[in-house]
Amino acid sequence: MxxxxxxxxxxxxxxxxxxxxxxxxxxxxxxxxxxxxxxxxxxxxxxxxxxxxxxxxxxxxxxxxxxxxxxxxxxxxxxxxxxxxxxxxxxxxxxxxxxxxxxxxxxxxxxxxxxxxxxxxxxxxxxxxxxxxxxxxxxxxxxxxxxxxxxxxxxxxxxIDATLYSKEKHEHRLLTIGAVGALSTQKGFEVLIEALAELKKKKTLPDWQCLIAGDGPLLQQLKIRADELELTGSIIFLGYKDSKEVLPEIDILAVPSIDGEGSNAVIKEGWASGTPVITSDLQSNLELVTHEQDGLIFQNRDAKDLALAIVRLIEDKQLSDKLIENGSITINGFxxxxxxxxxxxxxxxxxx
CATH class of the missing domain: 3.40.50.2000 (Glycogen Phosphorylase B;)
Incomplete structure (x- = not known):
């Protein structure tokens, strides 16, 4: 054939x-x-x-x-x-x-x-x-x-080829939230930045930073919004980076897509790399992630709900470990x- x-x-x-x-x-x-x-x-x-x-x-x-x-x-x-x-x-x-x-x-x-x-x-x-x-x-x-x-x-x-992803994490002084993808409207990075502004209001959290890996037409707009929300020192825009390089640096992976998704690869990469995943409730994402089993789901476009999900994982290590363990099983089907x-x-x- x-x-x-x-x-x-x-x-x-x-x-x-x-x-x-x-x-x-x-x-x-x-x-x-x-x-x-x-x-x-x-x-x-x-x-x-x-x-x-x-x-x-x-x-x-x-x-x-x-x-x-x-x-x-x-x-x-x-x-x-x-x-x-x-x-x-x-x-x-x-x-x-x-x-x-x-x-x-x-x-x-x-x-x-x-x-x-x-x-x-x-x-x-x-x-x-x-x-x-x-x-x-x-x-x-x-x-x-x-x-x-x-x-x-x-x-x-x-x-995805799950064998390409390391589960070994690099130590950081700051807790690291991360996101990977093209900086385009459908990926929802604006929602993530608004959620980070909500996190900044919570003074009891450990010090944190956010890595955003990707390039695209919204880069300058996202940087301007981060500056408006006084997040410039907390968000690092890495430009395009292979996810295999970025995921070992990340403690919590956010996938805030707002529309147009097919079968999201970054979710699967999070599972393969031993990173707890938080994603929006787009129907296609719900075909992959089971809430509180191998990821957390937040309401699409709702920055406050995303912020609450991030806080849950920061404060509940047992839940985070559960998502990582179950994600390492779920990835076998994808x-x-x-x-x-x-x-x-x-x-x-x-x-x-």
Whole structure:
């Protein structure tokens, strides 16, 4: 079986990591040959080649680029994959066009965000898929409400390679709260900063600091808000840092996402690194975290509720230890291997 994975992302984020994990698993599976198509110069290409996976490149990351369309159709025609599996919305467009033109392969789309499909081609391209994989049950239900046939849909949560994360913590003079992610609206860092302002009012707490690891369009806005709330000395903006470097420095991990989440990787990374997790009550987060078992849940967009959750973990070590212990068990259901095995089963079902 030959599987072509298509991703038009130009940077490494959660979706590109899933492509890497899946391709790596497929390469180690007897009777399966993975090939990956990325934009020229995309960092995903380099890390795939390091593990010996064949890659093809496209001129750009655009779906309606005529050179991209021609090049992709040529790749599919010459390689003759049994499965074409897209991993982002632009890739879904390109592969749907190839399906219309060639029609001699099974097409799978993975959908990683919980926003409804727009009308027109933005929705129609998904109808050309033989299967649509949502990375959460919430996304699967949204696809169905957008008139994607239920029988074409399934849910496969994203996974992480838990073996990459150390549970050893680095000692700090200050208790350290942390958050990791792109500094964009949907990640909810404004809520976290407002919650930290609430913490500052509580004079009985131990001295603390907050590390925010990430880059994005809201960086300056978040710094200004932190300054307005007199938190400049308490929040350290690290810029982009790999979570594997940051998590050993963190005592409490906050995941304050406000919308659009698929299957949050940072929650899983918290479990894998032995860090107690606090997250918002987005439906997709509730598919992962069980309140007071392997994490704490706070009301979405409610900074005071997030602050109360942080205080609980600061003051209740027994609860914190319980969340860490149970999280180390929960992560076993959300590994890269678990994710890849479920995709492999879907591939086999389609080609048989």
């Amino acid at each position: 030959k599987v072509l994975l298509l991703d038009l992302g130009k940077i490494i984020r959660g979706g590109q990591r899933q492509v890497f994990y899946l391709a790596r698993y497929l390469k180690q599976t007897a009777g399966v040959e993975p090939i990956v198509v990325t934009p020229q110069g995309a960092p995903l290409e380099a890390i795939l080649k390091e593990v010996g996976i064949r890659c093809f490149t496209l001129p750009s990351g655009c779906d309606w680029n005529l050179f991209n369309i021609y090049r992709f159709i040529h790749i599919v025609s010459s390689e003759k994959p049994d499965i074409v599996h897209t991993n982002d919305a632009k890739g879904a467009s390109l592969a749907a066009l190839a399906k219309m033109y060639l029609g001699n392969f099974k097409l799978i789309h993975s959908r990683r965000v919980s926003y409804p499909l727009k009308t027109g081609w933005s929705r129609k391209k998904y109808l050309y898929g033989d299967a649509l994989v949502a990375v959460s049950k919430e996304i699967q239900q949204i696809l169905i409400r957008c008139e994607i046939p239920r029988e074409k849909t399934t849910t496969i949560h994203s996974g 590994t890269d291997i678990t994710m890849a095995e479920r995709y492999m089963h879907l591939y086999q079902k389609l080609v048989s």
